[in-house]
Amino acid sequence: MIGGRLGIIVSGSLTKGVEVRLDSAISVEDIAVGRYVTIEGEKRRFFGMITDVTLDAIDQRVMATPPDVSDPFIAEVLAGTTTFGRLHVLPVLTIGGDALSLLEGPQPVKTVPVHFSVVREASEQDVEQVFGQVEEKQFYIGTPLDMETKVRLNxxxxxxxxxxxxxxxxxxxxxxxxxxxxxxxxxxxxxxxxxxxxxxxxxxxxxxxxxxxxxxxxxxxxxxxxxxxxxxxxxxxxxxxxxxxEIGYDEIEPEDIAMLRETLGLTDAAVQATYRLARRFGERKWLESFLAIEGREELNELASSLGEHEATMAALRRRLDSLRRLRFLVPHARDNxxxxxxxxxxxxxxxxxxxxxxxxxxxxxxxxxxxxxxxxxxxxxxxxxxxxxxxxxxxxxxxxxxxxxxxxxxxxxxxxxxxxxxxxxxxxxxxxxxxxxxxxxxxxxxxxxxxxxxxxxxxxxxxxxxxxxxxxxxxxxxxxxxxxxxxxxxxxxxxxxxxxxxxxxxxxxxPQSYKELGFREALELKKKAEEEAKDLWG
Amino acid sequence: MPAKIGEVIEASSGEFTAQCYELHQPPSFGSLVKTREGEVEIYGVVSGAATTSIEPGRRPIARGREEAEEEDIYRSSPQLSKLLRTDFNALIVGHKEGQKLHHYLPPRPAKIHSFVYLCDAEEVEKFSQSFDFLSILVGAGGQADELIAASLRHAAAAHQDPRDFLIKAGKELAVLLGGETNRLNNILRRIKV
Known part of the structure; x- marks a missing residue:
């Protein structure tokens, strides 16, 4: 069905997208949202995406007294005429048609196609025109739904x-x-x-x-x-x-602790206290010094000398203690x-x-x-x-x-x-x-x-x-x-x-995907190494 | 040239009435007939037929009490077939000028005493390539739905794939009848295959 006619535009707007009445030969069940269509306007070709599929009927009474569709003949006659499908299409680009888009490629839409423009499923070429051709060594992320064209993500x-x-x-x-x-x-x-x-x-x-x-x-x-x-x-x-x-205690600044407020469950007061500690012990020493304090007495003393609440200090200490189990934190990192x-x-x-x-x-x-x-x-x-x-x-x-x-x-x-x-x-x-x-x-x-x-x-x-x-x-x-x-x-x-x-x-x-994506580099390296070895040993 | 079956005895822009040459043998309801006005061939769909006395005031009377078979009535009173006539009406659905078919009314009505022919399958198929004539039948009034169904059944028989033809015709009707779903259903039930 790719490239085939789907229906015609019957109404719509630029902001809300256009409505397409499906041809009777097309079943709504063959349609999927997210697929691309092209719309043949009078002067331009539009490129859009199907965003909704609706069932509709020519007359509301049909819904109240449904016809006898157990008969395949009647069902087939009514499909697409008395009852029909509608698509909602969001036009996004204009492709080809006018001089500008031929020169500069697809342009964003600024208008909608005229009434009854024909809507077709986008062909591979259309999609390629929009996403650009993917050269052999270029990266692509995948393919559009039900299509083969590669979507390049530059x-x-x-x-x-x-x-x-x-x-x-x-x-x-x-x-x-x-x-x-x-x-x-x-x-x-x-x-x-x-x-x-x-x-x-x-x-x-x-x-x-x-x-x-x-x-x-x-x-x-x-x-x-x-x-x-x-x-x-x-x-x-x-x-x-x-x-x-390894990260040294001396590399951790009060700002780093502030980020942990939520995960460590620190209060605002506790965060403020880290800044005071840093002033007291120095930027690079505060955490190590603070964690080195053992015993309640000493902690209380520190609290009162900093003008902090004792409970705040104790809580901060308890919370920061949990950093000790992170083995990569060391008093001094060996390397930067x-x-x-x-x-x-x-x-x-x-x-x-x-x-x-x-x-x-x-x-x-x-x-x-x-x-x-x-x-x-x-x-x-x-x-x-x-x-x-x-x-x-x-x-x-x-x-x-x-x-x-x-x-x-x-x-x-x-x-x-x-x-x-x-x-x-x-x-x-x-x-x-x-x-x-x-x-x-x-x-x-x-x-x-x-x-x-x-x-x-x-x-x-x-x-x-x-x-x-x-x-x-x-x-x-x-x-x-x-x-x-x-x-x-x-x-x-x-x-x-x-x-x-x-x-x-x-x-x-x-294996094929690795090869496509760059695993060849590893193979090439190996080959190069072998060649060098050959050069070396003759 | 297909066989002539009668002669126009009454004509207007939209329809004509013809008298059959053979008593009791009008073309079937819904079949396609044609007549001629100068260079224009006029097509009509048989929309009704009637057999009556040739004199409007004299009604036939029952004669078969003593006879064993119905045919015997005519055999014993051979004058009867001269006193009765079969007429049929045709609703004009199109015309042909030169080689071009038009599915709308001709410029002038048929002339009185023009011959009327029954169209053969080939001509029926050609004529029913387009469904534009259906809109004339839809507006016919009276037994329009019966007429549409009958004419489609006839036309379908002339087509290679009758089912496909009827489905296309049905879809056309669905559009023409728009909101009138009951009428549509009635017709569809009469033509379904």
Missing amino acids: PAELVKRSNGIFGKSGTGKTFLARLILIGILQEGAAVNLVFDMHNEYGWKGSSEDRREVKGLKQLFPSKVAVFALDEESARRRKVSTDFVV AIQRILDYLDRGINVVLEFGRYTDYTAYILVANLLTRRIHAQYRERMERALGEDIAKPRPLVITIEEAHKFLNPDISGQTIFGTIAREMRKYNVTLLVIDQRPSGIDEEVMSQLGTKITCLLDNERDIESVLTGVSGKSELKAVLAKLDTKQQALIFGHAVPTPVVVKTREYGS
Whole structure:
């Protein structure tokens, strides 16, 4: 049926979309929301997406006294005439037809097609015209529903802004994120720093059906370094780590603790007390000194000398004590993890930080915040220097965080570094890739700054609402979003795609897919090594 | 040339009445007939037939009490067939000028005494390629629904795939009859295959 006639336009508006009366030969059951159609207007061709399917009848009385459709003849006569299907189509682009769109490619729609324009299912060529042809070595994310055309997601465009991947749990967010990271790596659009909470990206991950899939390092051995917070876990999982991250107490500032207010259950007073402690003991010594205090007496003494309530101090002490079980926190780190990460990033090597067994929020928020704050500060400084002194700008950096609502909720997004990065966009060449299952928990202001949103199935009304904030055709896309399959389907819209698109994501996990996505690099390296050995030994 | 079956005895823009040459043998209800006005061939759908006395004032009387078979009545009173006549009405549904078929009324009515022919299957098929004539039948009044059903049954027989033809016709009717779902249902029940 691809490319075939579906029906004609009977009514509609630019803002709400157009109504299509289905031809009698077409059954509503052959239609799916999210599919593309083209509309042959008088002067232009329009490209749109089916967003709703309705049953209608020529006369309301038919519904009251339904005809005898047990007779196949009568049923066939009535289908499409007395009773018929209607489609709701959201026109998004004009393609071809007029000079401008021939020269500049698809243009956003500014009007609707005339009455009774013919609507056809979009052909592969139409879709290709819209999404652009995918060259052999270029990255694509998948194919539109029921089509073969590849949908290109240009990594270079993508990394210019912060992006989000959303979807309820088990719908393939990690899978999509991995694909997109591979895309960025494959085309070298930016370097990545991935805060890998569940150890899914570095060496290997698991697919939904619990199969093992290769991580970034296996696909791009020379371009990816795996950093570990938890060496033991890495060893158990047989991951070869490039660096084991330790963080000294002396690196933790009161701001880092403030971010943990929610996870540690700190009161405002307790957070304020950390600043006083820092003043008393010094920025680099306060945590170590505070944790070294044993005994009630001493603590009470400290409290009174700082003018704090004794109970506040005791509570703060108890809560901060829980940091001790994070083994990667040491009084003094042997090596400077931040500098190491920056060194790797500078060399164009992507860093995946695996959290090992530390899968709780405290560790994740503490480390992600702490590292990002400092890395961002460095980037900022270098970017400013680059602007002033005409030296090379630092490489674009994409920071991937999971459970983003913990960093970007309205209460703290104003204070966290991630809120800042999301808002200031690419000014300092740093952008975010946020992954979350509760987008409604993320600050609206941050959501509106995300360039491209990739969402798998969401069914919570508030989550859908928040993802679609500020998108034209919101109510139409809502229907599409709520009807996605639970697997391998995602709605992509925003900066990096010309039109909202429902894609069936490309396959990942088979040898063929690895080969397509860059595993060849590993093979090539091996071949090169063999050749060098041959040269050496003759 | 198909066989002539009668002669026009009354004509107006929308219909004509013809007398059959053979008593009791009018063309069947709903079949397609044609007559001629100059160069224009006029098509009509048989919308009714009647056999009456040739003199309006004289009604036939029953004669068969003593006869064993119905045919015997005519055999014993051969004058009867001269005293009776069979007429039929046709609703004009289109015309042909040169080689071009039009599914609307001709410019002038048929002439009195024009011959009337029964169309053969080939001509019926050609004529019923378009369903535009249905709109004339829909507005016919009286037994319009019966007439539509009968004419479609006839036309269907001339087509290669009668079911396909009837479905297309049914869809056309569904559009023409719009809100009148009861009429539509009645007709559909009469033509279903």
